[in-house]
Amino acid sequence: PVVPENMPQWGFMMKRKLFSFSGNDFRIRDYTGRDVVLVKGKMLSMRAKTMITGLNGQKMLQISKKLYGFHNTHYIRDPNTDEILAVARKRCFTPFKTVIQLYSGDNADKSEHLMFTMKGDFIGYRWSIIASNGECVAKATS
Template identity: 20%
Template sequence: MAAIPMAMPVPAAAGSVCGPVVVVGQQFCAPYVVDLTVTKKALSLSDSDFAVTDINGNVVLKVKGVVFSLRDRAVLVDAANNPVLTMQQKMFSMHRRWQVFRGEGTNPENLLFSVKKSKLFQLKTELDVIMASNPNEDECDFKIKGSYFERSCTVCLGNSDSIIAQMNRKYTVKNVILGKDTFGVTVYPNVDYAFIASLIVILDEINKDRAGDD
């Protein structure tokens, strides 16, 4: 896999963590800040609903929606179209829970983590990320906090203020005309950017229905 181009150094935020945070694989970690752009097509006629690009515009990850599925489901693939993760909403679950599996498919043995709303009704976005190795779910392993209307959020370690990634929406005339949502994502050093990309996709899916409690 080609190395991600190095982004310009940026000051570390208060409470940020140096890592390592490896969830999907070490190959998705870099010893420097990685700046990514996540572009979502409002109406996709191709097999790619999201594209994740580096600072040079090279596609490093893509998300393909699974059509004709009984449940919301998407597959994260690398630039060579190799399956990395499968994301699927759990049926009849409270807090709009999504489950994420390694590779393609939803074999329970390949479950990596789950994402769910911290509370059933929220004014601001708050999601809990629970690793498969934490079946009791006494505490979340990661937390996503932010504002849906401002389309900005941070990803933190557990319930701490240790930031591992930040996301903000980008507004351009071109994107508005083409019906695209574009997000700038800053991934802190030694943090798994494939993991962060999957969280952004799930965040967008959960926020499609703010009133949903399924």
């Protein structure tokens, strides 16, 4: 579960399958086990498209992968087509540590558009989210 520091217990849980005939569909649940959103992946999609919907089927976010680029780049679009660009960068000397930077708009690598940085070990599910002002806003552990 994801729990910000100094907050009462809350958070989200997800259990993603390594392979699924349904296109990698799964549910995100709150800490009590109730479904919050559905994640629907398209099977055999070149851009690895994923849609996050409410329980009523209303589209909330669409995530697609950039086909070619130096970094592993995903575009996150809301229903109003505003974009947030996520850039994943592997650290050279520690292959299991990852840094993901979220930018507003399509302004990757421009520090004035940086919103959040996620750092951690995503295989061991230990990471933190840091706002652009340097404040740690959330941590997660397995």
